[in-house]
Amino acid sequence: MQRAIVRMQAIISETLFLARSRMQRLPFDPGPIDLREFCSQMVADHEENPRLKFQCAAGRFPATGDALRLRQALENLLSNALKYSEGRWCEPERQP
Numbered sequence: 001m002q003r004a005i006v007r008m009q010a011i012i013s014e015t016l017f018l019a020r021s022r023m024q025r026l027p028f029d030p031g032p033i034d035l036r037e038f039c040s041q042m043v044a045d046h047e048e049n050p051r052l053k054f055q056c057a058a059g060r061f062p063a064t065g066d067a068l069r070l071r072q073a074l075e076n077l078l079s080n081a082l083k084y085s086e087g088r089w090c091e092p093e094r095q096p
Helices: 002-022 036-043 067-084
Strands: 033-034 062-063
Touching: 002 067, 033 036, 033 067, 036 067, 062 067
Parallel strands: none
Antiparallel strands: 033 062
16 A cells, blocks of 8 residues: 555656646756665665666765656666566676
8 A cells, every 4th residue: 555655646746747847847956865875775665576676886976966856767767677678687787
């Protein structure tokens, strides 16, 4: 039940986001973010998906940005990756 409530809130929030962006009234609230902690929490929020795992080098990865907008963008990418990976693990490769 809790997950359904969280997902419904996300849908409502995304709908408001789209409406505000079309009206050019999109709020932007930059602040400090630790990207390692941020991504770790995002993956933890998707614990029901066993294909998803988070690996990152030790240490902090400080950045400045709008956590809400960043989460929306990464949620979209993550959702698409899981949806279109046809049940396989997707692991990024480091390119030389």
